Amino acid sequence: MITLYDFELSGNCYKLRLLMSILGVSYDIVPVDFFPGREHKSDWFLCLNPFGQLPVLTDGDLVLSDSGAILAYLAKKYDPTGQWFPDDPSVTAEILRWHAVADDITSTSSAARLALGYDYNFDVEATQKGAHRIFRIMDEHLWFGERDGRDWLCSPAHPTTADIACFPYVMLSEEGGISRQDYPALRRWTDRVRRIPGFVVMSGIFPAGKALETA
């Protein structure tokens, strides 16, 4: 049985809820009071994850941390189609590259959000600037991708865990005072992610309308 140690307003926890929903994996939730309780720094939690970070996922006796690593684990283990984390070495490298970008988005866009909404002591201006730098690159990557007939961050013709990993804190950027107005291709990509069958919402991340059905 899978158990997710979860904070509902955490984008990193949401990544796992999102992928498990898409894959149809059932799981239990143990709520962790990240804010304001700082329960992720409590003794019992540090025994689970000495890094003191959410999310943590247990699958039987296995204890896993780091959202990107857990995404890869879930996809490898529970995705019979093999699409979400393909075995192709070059695609694996692409996905891991974007998992690293997802961490950069967490340290910028998410940090700005924590500073503005959760009283965290981060340099708001620096984190916002950092987020804009990443979003510019992503928008360019996605814009040229659309010209090439590529809808997702990585080269396969379907989404991968890279799209799940980068999605939440892009969507939540406005909570950190980071507008997405200058990134139209990035905004179109978020529509596509929100139309993946099995998509679930979290506070601040809402569904997209239905795509136009073409006969």
Next chain:
Amino acid sequence: MPLSLTDPHWYPIASSDDLPFRHVYQGQLLGRELAVWRADDGNVNVWENRCLHRGVRLSIGINEGQELKCQYHGWRYANRSAGCTYIPAHPADAPARRIENRKYPVREAFGLVWSAANAELPFAPFPGAEAADWIALRPMPVNAAPEDVAAALARLAPDDQPAEMLSELVVRLAPVTWFVQPVDSTRAVIRGLHAGRPEAPLTVLRHYNEMLTRLRDRLERAAARKPQPAPLQPVFEQVSVDLATMPDIAVPRGNTIPVVVKRKWQSADAIMGFELAARDGHLPTFQPGAHIDVHLPNGMTRQYSITNGPGELLSYVIGVKQESTSTGGSQVLVERVREGDVLAISEPRNNFPLRRDATRTVLIAGGIGITPLLSMARFLDKSGLPYELHYFTRLGEQVAFRSELEVLHGRVEFHTGLPREASSARIAEILGEYSFAQHVYVCGPASMLETVRATAAARNWPDEAVHFEYFKNDKIIDNSTAFDVELARSAMTLHVPAGKTILEAMRQAGLSVPSSCEQGACGTCLCGVIEGEVDHQDVYLNESEKRANTAILTCVSRAKGDRLVLDI
């Protein structure tokens, strides 16, 4: 020259590629934020990026193809008109027609979408626009003053071939014409149009993207060293509270609108379809279930439901029944009105509002009664809400608007030639036992309405869950009584003699009172009752409304006693 909020010039605000179907693009021009979306009919809408309700951004709304729905509170706005078509949980379930979001002029041309802060100037193509095919380059947002951006673009020209300044913010450096979109006083978007179709378009697109990236970095470094001008301060005008909270259910008859009979066709045995097109631009927003008054060449006025789906405002389609016993209204339309004729119609009015918060919506139509329910089904269909449509026709009577019904995704059932008892039994089956948040809408012959109302009541459906609209009052009006009406707000007392209606008495006394059908069916002349007992003779109010004795239709109903006090 400093940027101005009222600058009437047209600027590109998006690329055509930025507007795929079912997406809402977030744009900005001269400080004003824009929600830009393409409807399923291809029309591009450029609106103020704020929902009139609470000012939530519409760019995070849902583009449903014909309507844009606000993500937070579900207010809906129609393609083309930006008219609000729905306010959830509203007491009347339907907004007044005149709640409209702010729109900006729009033109799609040369691979770009153009708009202006106001409609003072007509759209004019840039010099040489027609001479070439254009491909739009990747737009480049820059955090720098628009005039600095234009000047920097001009400086890209080689010395021996200076840039051509087509206007203050348009620079031609062949083969590319550069447009600077003034987003705000310190922000701009560079949009380039490349003339001709290059052999390797992607290489060209990448080349200019790299060039613009370098230019942007330079411009932003320079801008950071300069004092920043203050941002433009557009005013976001919110809709007034009275409009947003308590619209009238019956909007008094206003001016008429001329329409052209674009198409007239036989939709079924004895049912003619008419497509009435706007002569210029689009027709007003309407809600599902709404009807128009059609002014006929013989001076009569008749009500017909609009069958259109959401956001279809270029023409209204109505269905007209050819009746052998017709008193002349529909007969004139069927026999004398031809394609190309001009008719006058009223603005749409809605006495048959559709709720969109039901857990189960049942639409029951009989014969020509399909028309308002077709519109409702189309709205529910587009919103992806579940519904079932049951269409009863007599033997030999064909199904009208069949092709329109067949493309719907909901449950659509045809019941043909059932005898009366079998119809009643079928209706009882369809309705089932009432449970919370179920709603039934019925339109058809009076006998069918009575069957549905009686069946629903027997199965514990409350009056509020049974919705119907009469176009015709078949009852025989008893106007033999005489009584006085006191008009409380007008401070006058009138005598209503036998043979005359309250409405006629009020008009004779010089009051201007709205009315439409004048047979107790449409609700236009509805008026509040303060004192006295009403002799209801209309078919508009339902039983509980009649028992409440708080409203009267002044065109047919009368006083039971010798005195009535009306709130007028």
